[in-house]
Amino acid sequence: MGTAELALARAGLPGRPDPVLPALDIDLLRALVAVIDQGGFTAAAERLNLTQSAVSMQLKRLEDRLDRRLVERDRRGVRPTADGEVLIGYARRMLALNDEAVLRLLDAGARGRVRIGAPDDYASVFLPPIIARFAAANPRVEIEVRCALSRELEAELAQGGHDLILVTRRDGHGGGSLVRREPLVWAAAADHRPETAETVPLALFPEGCAFRPHALSALDRAQKPWRVALTSGSLSGIQSAVASGLALTALARSTVPPDWRILGPQDGFPALPTVDIALKTAERPSEPVRLMVRHLLDALGAPTIVPPVPIAPPIALG
Structure with missing residues (x-):
């Protein structure tokens, strides 16, 4: 569907009989989310277990289908365009709902355990609604939450003490997926x-x-x-x-x-x-852990909150 037809369909104007908006393929949306979360095509390909060219092709198909450019490259890597920012929130929700529906219909809900680490303030405010939704879709998964300072959790993750941690990223680096600022x-x-x-x-x-x-x-x-x-x-x-x-x-x-x-x-x-809030996982996350990661990214991968007071630019987080 071209730009003119898309515009007519959005406006509900005549121009073609019974206009149909283009369908968004789940695999293409998953590629977009991976590229944005990982900051590039190479890391996204590793996350999706695909080749870099396959991920690039999927993203191009999505852009062609919507007739919109969704990502752009700069010196820091790949970042979403304005249209990409709009779509990414919908994409996260669609992926979460897709996975939840498939698991529920197939009665193949994950089994096992997910060990989460987070500072007490993040655990108290961010985690309750996320865990509630995850548990509803995966009632056979046992969830453990440990609260500690970010640097303690990072050390424990390295020693195998957690499956995933939600922490304050130090110096703007340190790996993991940036979920919000x-x-x-x-x-x-x-x-x-x-x-x-x-x-x-x-x-x-x-x-x-x-x-x-x-x-x-x-x-x-x-x-x-x-x-x-x-x-x-x-x-x-x-x-x-x-x-x-x-x-x-x-x-x-x-x-x-x-x-x-x-x-x-x-x-x-x-x-x-x-401050940058990042999500980090163990090297070989299980299926329940991967599902929890999707729930976390869906809930927390929102645009940066507009501060109510002037704030200084990011500096080293000590």
Whole structure:
């Protein structure tokens, strides 16, 4: 179907009898998702167990079918065009639904175990709806979740302690698939005014957390006195301290409760960097693990959240 016919079909205008929009082939969509997630055709081919030329051909067929360019190359690799950004979200959902439907109809739901590692804030906010949907489609899979700092989880993954981990990527590198980029923000209880304090009280995750050095160094650069009022390895501990007005904290924007205040330069607090959230898997993931990865990418592979306050450009994550 050409560009003119596509336009007529979208608008519902006459021009051909009973216009039919082009069907999107699942295998072609899977190739698009792999190329975007892996950042290139070679890595995508390895992930799909295909040749690089086969992946390139699949992507070209998809572009021809839609009469749209979906990816472009630059010095950093392959990235989606504006049309590709639109399609990738639909593609993830279509792939997840396709796989879920096939497994349910064939009664071939995966069996086994999936061991997931994630920092407590990511596990508390991101994982519950993902695990619920996965478990509904794969009731025979046992799921284990361990919460720890990103660097601890990476070491445990290397030693075979996890099947997949969702972690803060350090220095913008470190392998894995980038699932989203989040602004790091200052957050306080709605009725707490830490901007009026002579010394800023902080509630932070322990030493080794990627967020902690950014919060402290940002305050130091702004010459704002601070003190650590509470250190906790759990998000609930941080939330309790903030909700009580004991302290403010620094969190990824998506993990901030909706009734908290976001503080920024307008409140006298320095801008914080963005953080990259990455998904890493063991070298030879099982079928249940691959299915869980698809669910995670479908749910978390959303466009970057628009920050509510100005943020600094990404810097090394310590």
